[in-house]
Amino acid sequence: MDRRTLWAVLLMMAIFFAPTFFMKKPARPVTPPVPQASDTAPGAAAATAAPVVPASPAVGGVASAGATGPADTITVTTPLARYGVSTRGGVLTSLELEHYKSTAPATKGTPAELVRPGSPLLGLVVVTGADTLHLDQWDFRADPASLNVTGEPASLTLTSDQAGHSVRIRYTFSPTDYQVGVSGSVTGIGAAGGQLVLGLGTGLANTEADSVENFRAAALVTYGGSAERHDLAKLTAGETVTFSGPYAWTALKSKYFVSAVLAFDSTGGRLSGVTATPAPAAGKHPTAAATQVRMPIATSGEFSYTLYAGPMEYDRLKRIGHDFDDVNPYGLPGFRTLIRFFAAPVRWLLVWMHDSLHLGYGFVLIAFGLLVRLLLWPLNQKAMRANTALQALQPQLQRIQEQYKQDPPQLQKEMFRLYKENGVNPLGGCWPMLLPMPVLFALFFVLGNSIELRGVPFLWFPDLARPDPYFIIPILSGISMFGLTKVGQMGIQHTAQTKMQAQMMTYMMPVMITIFGFNFASGLNLYWTVSNLASIPQQWLIARERMKLQKAEVKAFVEVKTKPDDSVTRSGKKKR
Numbered sequence: 268m269d270r271r272t273l274w275a276v277l278l279m280m281a282i283f284f285a286p287t288f289f290m291k292k293p294a295r296p297v298t299p300p301v302p303q304a305s306d307t308a309p310g311a312a313a314a315t316a317a318p319v320v321p322a323s324p325a326v327g328g329v330a331s332a333g334a335t336g337p338a339d340t341i342t343v344t345t346p347l348a349r350y351g352v353s354t355r356g357g358v359l360t361s362l363e364l365e366h367y368k369s370t371a372p373a374t375k376g377t378p379a380e381l382v383r384p385g386s387p388l389l390g391l392v393v394v395t396g397a398d399t400l401h402l403d404q405w406d407f408r409a410d411p412a413s414l415n416v417t418g419e420p421a422s423l424t425l426t427s428d429q430a431g432h433s434v435r436i437r438y439t440f441s442p443t444d445y446q447v448g449v450s451g452s453v454t455g456i457g458a459a460g461g462q463l464v465l466g467l468g469t470g471l472a473n474t475e476a477d478s479v480e481n482f483r484a485a486a487l488v489t490y491g492g493s494a495e496r497h498d499l500a501k502l503t504a505g506e507t508v509t510f511s512g513p514y515a516w517t518a519l520k521s522k523y524f525v526s527a528v529l530a531f532d533s534t535g536g537r538l539s540g541v542t543a544t545p546a547p548a549a550g551k552h553p554t555a556a557a558t559q560v561r562m563p564i565a566t567s568g569e570f571s572y573t574l575y576a577g578p579m580e581y582d583r584l585k586r587i588g589h590d591f592d593d594v595n596p597y598g599l600p601g602f603r604t605l606i607r608f609f610a611a612p613v614r615w616l617l618v619w620m621h622d623s624l625h626l627g628y629g630f631v632l633i634a635f636g637l638l639v640r641l642l643l644w645p646l647n648q649k650a651m652r653a654n655t656a657l658q659a660l661q662p663q664l665q666r667i668q669e670q671y672k673q674d675p676p677q678l679q680k681e682m683f684r685l686y687k688e689n690g691v692n693p694l695g696g697c698w699p700m701l702l703p704m705p706v707l708f709a710l711f712f713v714l715g716n717s718i719e720l721r722g723v724p725f726l727w728f729p730d731l732a733r734p735d736p737y738f739i740i741p742i743l744s745g746i747s748m749f750g751l752t753k754v755g756q757m758g759i760q761h762t763a764q765t766k767m768q769a770q771m772m773t774y775m776m777p778v779m780i781t782i783f784g785f786n787f788a789s790g791l792n793l794y795w796t797v798s799n800l801a802s803i804p805q806q807w808l809i810a811r812e813r814m815k816l817q818k819a820e821v822k823a824f825v826e827v828k829t830k831p832d833d834s835v836t837r838s839g840k841k842k843r
Contacts, residue, residue, distance in 0.1 A: 341409045343423060345416040345442050348577065349378070356403035357425040357436045358387035358466075362576050364524075370476040370722055370730070379474040381524055381576055383555070386468040388526060389574065391436070393453050393564065395461030400453070402427075402434060403466065416440045420448075431455055445577030446529075446587075456568040462539075463562050463570050465528060469546075469555040470499065471521040477733065482554040484522035484716075487543050489514050491536065494593040497543070499556050505547035514538040515589045517560050518575075523718045525594055526576040528560050529587065536589075537572075538562050578718045581614060595716060609709035614717055621719070629725025632790050636797035639706055640805075647805060703798065707791075714788040731790035740792040741784030747799035749777040754803055757810035 338355030351361035363378040374380065382388060390403030407425035414423050425436045432455045439448035453461075475481035485499045491514045502508055515536030518527030530537040539561045545553035564570050575587065584592040596607065620631045640647075663685055671678035714720055720732045728735055735741060752773045784792045 338406070339409070341413060341423060343414045343416065343438075343440055345440055347443070347445060350440070350447075352409070352423060352425075352438065353387065354407050354409055354425070356387070356390055356405060357407050358390045358403055359574075359576075360387045362388070364577060367474075367524075367578055367718075368722065369474045371473050371478065372476065374474075375476075379524070381471050381474070381526060383469060383472045386470075386555075386557075388466065388468050388576065389449070390466035392464040392466075393456075393461055394464060395453075395456050395564070396459060400432060400434075402436075402453075405429060405434065407434075407436070414440070416442045418442065445575055445583070447574040447576070448571075449574055450571040451569070453564065453568040453570075456564055456566055458566055460566050461564040461568075463564050465560045465562065465572070467517070467519050467526060467528065467558040467560060469557050470519050471524050471526060473521075474524065475522060476730075481522045484520065485554055486520050487541070487556065487558060488518045488520060488527075488594050489541060490516045490590060490593075494590060494596065496596065499543070499545065499554060500552040502543060502545050502553050502556055504545045504549035504551075504553055507542050507544040509540060509542050511540045512536060512538050512561075514541065516591060516594075517541045517558075518594050519558055520579065520594055522716065523579055523721050524577065525579050526574070527591070527594065529573040529575060529589075529591070530562055530571075531589055580718060581611075605705075606709060606712060609705045610713050613706060613709045614713045614719075617713070617717075618719055627725060628720055628723045628731055628790070629728070629793065632731070632794045633797050636794045637801050639703060640798055640801040643703060644805060647802070707795065710791050710794055711787070714790040720788075720790060725790075725793070728789040728793075731793070732788050734786055735789040735792065738785060740789050740796065741781050741787070744784050744792045744796045744799070745777040745781030747796045747803075748780045749773065751799045751803055751806060752776060754806040754810060757807075757814065 338353045340360060341352040341354065343350040343352060347365055349361075349363040349365065350359060352358070353360045360382060362381045364381070365378055367379040369375060369377050369379045387403075393400040393402060405427045407427045410424045410426075414421055420439050420441045422437050422439045425438075427434045432453060434451065434453050436449070436451040439450075441447075470485050473481055483500065487497045487499065487510075489495050489497070489510055489512075491512055495510075497508075497510070513534065513536045515531050515538070516527050516529045517538055518525050520526075528538065541558065541560050543556040543558045545556045549555065562570065562572065575591075577583075579595045581592055581595075584594060617628070617631055617635060620626060620634060621628055624631075624634075626634065664682065667681045667685065668678060671681055714732055717732075721730070723731045725731055727737060727739065756773060780795070784795075
């Protein structure tokens with residue numbers, strides 16, 4: 268690898284990885300109070316107007332009538348999750364995932380809980396005419412009293428009759444999915460219809476050992492033809508932000524999990540808007556925001572939507588449709604389209620190798636690193652030979668540069684003439700060397716955001732998706748990069764200037780790789796180390812080829828210098 272290629276790789280990595288390395292981390296998250304967001308978008312049409320939802324049900328006697336005594340919790344169990352539904356408001360007060368464990372220090376090893384304490388999901392408020400019905404404060408009757416969902420989907424029905432209104436809410440749970448179908452009706456809506464305001468809570472509970480990284484990924488995502496991500500950390504504490512629909516789905520996500528309201532129809536979506544309000548004391552980088560979704564209610568009073576609350580398993584999300592898999596986009600803003608092009612196939616291949624070859628993900632990454640280098644071997648071979656040919660022209664290039672240093676146009680012309688005469692492409696040695704870089708960038712996001720690798724141990728790594736706590740693999744990665752660069756420099760004839768540059772790159776590149784690697788997922792460092800080690804034999808073979816060529820050139824030069832002049836006779840006299 269010549270110095271231009273090394274500089275190019277170094278620059279690309281610095282531009283790409285440095286922002287993530289130096290990105291300011293939000294403060295340690297604290298659980299804020301749970302405010303009720305009010306939506307006050309003036310001048311909106313009736314269908315998209317933001318109803319004012321009071322923070323307490325003191326407005327109107329219909330808000331809290333009949334709410335007395337402690338509430339019961341109905342437990343719903345499926346093969347995938349365990350739900351807790353409160354008879355006070357029919358809200359979801361707990362949601363434990365059976366197949367995913369928490370890695371947070373306080374709850375490590377227990378089923379991952381998605382609902383934050385004091386921040387339930389699916390609290391309903393109905394706005395109709397002059398009335399505001401705080402259904403999230405009503406007491407409901409539940410049928411059945413508990414539910415175990417096994418072979419077929421099963422339903423839990425909640426009913427309540429207060430202040431002249433009759434309300435029915437039905438939750439339908441699936442044994443094979445994290446989707447919950449929700450349907451219901453409210454009587455007495457009136458001819459003008461109404462608005463259903465649906466609470467999504469303040470965000471998902473922390474389930475990760477690195478809570479800062481988990482809450483950094485916290486975002487509100489809306490979909491109205493394309494997914495738009497709004498990081499909670501960029502919201503302003505105490506200020507309500509309104510996003511106008513229509514939307515097909517709206518979601519709150521953490522690093523690996525998501526809760527979303529899905530309401531598709533033939534026009535795209537039935538969600539008219541969403542509001543998010545961080546608590547006034549949330550600080551400069553909020554990690555929570557009380558989120559409410561709005562949807563219209565017809566005069567019949569009937570409504571329906573679907574809740575998805577569970578892991579961001581790419582294949583599962585993709586099957587739902589409406590680009591729901593884009594709720595967790597790979598890449599940084601501005602690069603997502605490009606990164607997604609590589610990241611989606613890379614993620615698929617890793618999962619396929621794991622499932623089909625029955626390999627642990629650590630061995631999958633090793634095999635993947637070897638496979639990438641094997642596939643790129645012919646191109647790298649061509650690139651390295653092009654570099655060798657270009658290196659052989661350096662003496663002539665230096666003479667041309669010295670001769671035409673005052674005439675840049677002629678200098679460029681002479682250089683291209685020299686390349687053409689010798690059949691050398693000056694860029695031929697660069698671009699094949701850069702082909703592994705998109706894969707590396709894709710892996711950076713795949714390993715850090717794909718739930719399939721969450722919590723997967725390998726060797727001394729406790730988690731392939733998190734940095735090595737012992738810093739062993741980043742150091743090995745830097746050493747492997749040093750070895751690769753050192754072997755690649757074998758046999759290259761340097762001038763005083765190029766020698767200094769080569770030495771800088773030989774030592775600078777591994778140091779930067781090591782420093783960046785301290786914050787990278789250990790799986791990414793593992794892949795990069797294996798990739799470097801797999802490249803060393805090829806670099807060594809090319810170096811041997813280069814040194815043999817140099818020896819042949821030196822031998823030919825010596826033979827020419829020592830060959831006797833044919834014009835001189837053996838007696839020392841010139842031929843006449």
